[in-house]
Amino acid sequence: MATTSHAPDAPTAAAQPPGPATPRATRRRGEALTRAIYQATLNELARTSFEELSFDKIAPLAGTGKSALYRRWATPEELVIAALTDPSTGFGDPVAPDTGSLRGDLIALLGRFAGVLDEPRGRALRPLLTQRARHPEVFEEVRRLVILPNQRILLAVLQAAADRGEAAPQCVTPRVASVGPRLIMAEFLEKGTVGRADVQSIVDEVLMPLTAPRPDTGRSDAPADAGDGARAT
Amino acid sequence: MATTSHAPDAPTAAAQPPGPATPRATRRRGEALTRAIYQATLNELARTSFEELSFDKIAPLAGTGKSALYRRWATPEELVIAALTDPSTGFGDPVAPDTGSLRGDLIALLGRFAGVLDEPRGRALRPLLTQRARHPEVFEEVRRLVILPNQRILLAVLQAAADRGEAAPQCVTPRVASVGPRLIMAEFLEKGTVGRADVQSIVDEVLMPLTAPRPDTGRSDAPADAGDGARAT
DNA sequence: CACGATAGTGAACAGACTTGTCCCTTATTT
DNA sequence: AAATAAGGGACAAGTCTGTTCACTATCGTG
The missing domain is CATH 1.10.357 (Tetracycline Repressor; domain 2)
Known part of the structure; x- marks a missing residue:
């Protein structure tokens, strides 16, 4: 079992989101861990495809065990939706621009x-x-x-x-x-x-x-009926 | 897998182009078989995804054995390219329309x-x-x-x-x-x-x-230089 | 400050599934 | 009839999946 993972000297690797299994000094839990999992999920999704996602692959990428994932979500689909929805890793409400033009x-x-x-x-x-x-x-x-x-x-x-x-x-x-x-x-x-x-x-x-504002050329919009002229062959 | 794979009663009596393993009276070879494999490939691709394609799944869908596939192509990727390229199942040169307007x-x-x-x-x-x-x-x-x-x-x-x-x-x-x-x-x-x-x-x-033909409003095209005004935040 | 509750880590596992190959039988062509 | 190639099954090696376990870091409480 398990060479101990509590290396007391590794302050360098403070916090890199997509660390591929870097031994960590600190053990994350709760929100912090959840966000790391979200990041790993999105990275993996970006790299491969939805079908290939699995807790098996995501866990090591997030630097954790599968258990932590199964405790939170039942399926990769749920995890993906959660990762997309989370404002810190996924998408929040975009802001409207207002440059004047x-x-x-x-x-x-x-x-x-x-x-x-x-x-x-x-x-x-x-x-x-x-x-x-x-x-x-x-x-x-x-x-x-x-x-x-x-x-x-x-x-x-x-x-x-x-x-x-x-x-x-x-x-x-x-x-x-x-x-x-x-x-x-x-x-x-x-x-x-x-x-x-x-x-x-x-x-x-x-x-x-x-x-562009239309100076009223007579053609810009749909010509009422006009057979659609499709002549596909 | 004890259940025979050549179930004589295809569910819902599918027509033959994408027939899921209908027992055939005649044994196809050469071009005819190749085209059937192309069809099965495209159907499966349409149904699932590229990553999930495999000779294993395509063969029964085409109503043939894996051997026939491995004899022709080395990888699913090659097969897909061939299926796309073949004019009868994939894409040939599209024709230009000429309706007059x-x-x-x-x-x-x-x-x-x-x-x-x-x-x-x-x-x-x-x-x-x-x-x-x-x-x-x-x-x-x-x-x-x-x-x-x-x-x-x-x-x-x-x-x-x-x-x-x-x-x-x-x-x-x-x-x-x-x-x-x-x-x-x-x-x-x-x-x-x-x-x-x-x-x-x-x-x-x-x-x-x-x-639409432009009656020369002074604005339709790029304003020469004009800083791009992006104010993303 | 120490203790107990909680939750993360890492590994092992059995079962299911997938992969490429091989081979025997049988239909089709020459 | 001989040659060819399709049909279809079996195989071993490998991979993936969801569970479970022993262990330990962290947190909250008293």
Whole structure:
């Protein structure tokens, strides 16, 4: 049994979140341990996939034993939801930007979103995005914590811009509000990261033209009926 | 596993393309068998995830033995790439629409894309989208077979529309061309399916306003330098 | 300050499942 | 009929899962 783990001299390794089994001087409990487990969970999720998660792998990564995990959660799914929901490791309520201009707000909001995606919690989202059908509860949590808040804020930003005359009133819709975040997400999936230049490009090449006040060209909206002309073959 | 694996009564009498081990009168070989394996692979991929794929599971789904698979491919990864590449089960070159109008072209192209996503081969894409980092070769194939062709055609559609005066010339860019497909993909991931109404909404609420000829408002493009105004906190 | 309650650590374990390979039988092709 | 390859089962080695246990650091209380 167990060479004692109470090495009295190891003050150096004070507190690194993702330590792969570093012998610790202090034994964590309660909240501190829980948060370390959340971190390890998100890191592992970011590295691999939801299906491969297991208490078996997470425990050593968090520098603890499986028992501590089984005492808290019944399944990896529960653990993931908890990790996502916890404000300190997962997602809290994002704040609305207020730079005074539509372009400033968009770049601030989308830039922050892109930044979050580069953190462990953001990279942990990636494997979850394709799990809608198999793990509705997990996906619903992603939706509730990430997708919907962004959409809500974006809609408010658009409304404010429309009120200032900076944006066309008819672009204040959920569909238009979804464009920015979705383009960021797509860029993230395709390239692995979203740089500042990408954010600017999305804002300047897509969102600004899309929301620009319309000098009433007769074509901008849906042509009433018009057969949809789909000629797929 | 005492229960015989060739249960003569498939549950719910599934049709034969994805038949879960229906006893066959005829023994397939060569191309026919290969294609059946591709189908089973894509079906299973659509149902679960890339990580969970294994010859062990695919073989019975294709109604054959593991030997037939190991004789053809060394790893599930190779098999997936082959299944995606095969024109009869995977993706060939998509055709460019030519309806005469920008809106018609967009709805035709994106509608067809949405349709493909509802097929097995399309649903099989979903788990692959998050595998860029772990399986670059598979993702590269997705890119080559699905993402890039769509982008290429869309760019051509935009160019043609610009030539006709239907679209602003400055919107003929890869970034703008990426918007449609990416919104379709995002809708697909978030809702599980993309209906005709979604396609129309994307075209009419986003793409048409975005590409509308610009009567030269002084603001549509990037403001030269202008600090990016990001005030993320 | 010391004691007892609580909870973390680390390991072991049995059972289930997975993996790649091998081999024998049988259908199909030449 | 001979050659080829499919069908399908069996195998050993390895992996993963959830439990349980002995041990000990930490905390709260008296």
